[in-house]
Amino acid sequence: METKILIVEDEADLCLLVQNFLETKEYVVQSAYTFEEVMQKVHTFEPDIVIMDYNLPGGKGTDLVSSIKKHNPRISVIVISGMNEAQEAARQSGAEQFIEKPFPLSKIGKAVEATGASGS
Template identity: 30%
Template sequence: MSTILIVEDEPDVLLLLENRVRGAGHEVLSAIDGEQGLELAATQKPDLIILDWMMPKRDGIEVCEELRRHDPDHRLKVLMLTARSQRSDVDRAFEAGADDYIVKPFSSRELIERIGALLSPATD
């Protein structure tokens, strides 16, 4: 079982994500802002983070950049899940170190498939 940290400030979206991810068999941790997300990432060592962009205290890009300073090899997978849909936003997220990017509104099935792909061991 993988541990997934969800960093999302909208309570309804957070609840939906928690239910979908838990239903797919993963352990779930939650944070409601970027600072809390960074603290949980440091102390709980999740396998993957689902990260919103627009949040209080520290936005998702800042969080992603901070995570990558401590994990340049991308052991921790980061999936940006955000309403920001411009090509420049997607590019910015990948430049910050995101491993994948999904635009809200999202398909629960697609989310679970992308999580599975990110958590699958790499094959050479």
Template identity: 30%
Template sequence: MNVLIVDDEVDLCKLLSLQLKSLGLASEYVNSISEAKEKYRPGKFDLIFLDLNLKDGSGFEMLDYLKQFKSTPRVIVISAYDAERSQVLKEGADYFLPKPFSKKNIAEIIDSF
């Protein structure tokens, strides 16, 4: 399974990448919406971890961008703001993961897919 991490916190990207690697998953990370759009190709990623608050826009923009493709990866939105949960799910995310989260949380979500 190939995973794309989209978050402007580099340390979080590195930590999440290590956690995913320990679960046997390959990952890449980018720090902005524009980088995510450049990196994304249909079929390249099976899963996206997407932060909502990025330096060049909102994760909602990326959710909208993904809607143009027939086949899209599952999207897990990560955010410190739990109030956004229902809106995120309405906009097409598969799961909302509140920050902070643990490796166990990640494993449980991935296993549920």
């Protein structure tokens, strides 16, 4: 079964970099840039994993994690942020993992693998 990953990052270059990296690992990847777009794609794309920036236009990261988990508690959420203090808030809102920016792409790969996911 294909693992579907939604990348949520308002920095388009970083979003594309992570998306291209994961696609080389044979994951099915889509991206979103705003709070509203994320929830739309959670409903239509039905990702297994959401990799999301903590700071997004349109809402707080903790609210978004809670909304994703409320829609489908089986979605694994990995939060990325340049603010280390966001780590505890992300975990309390339901995120399984936290990655501090800047990060090597290999760290994203390891975080995705830790969810039990594999490429197609």
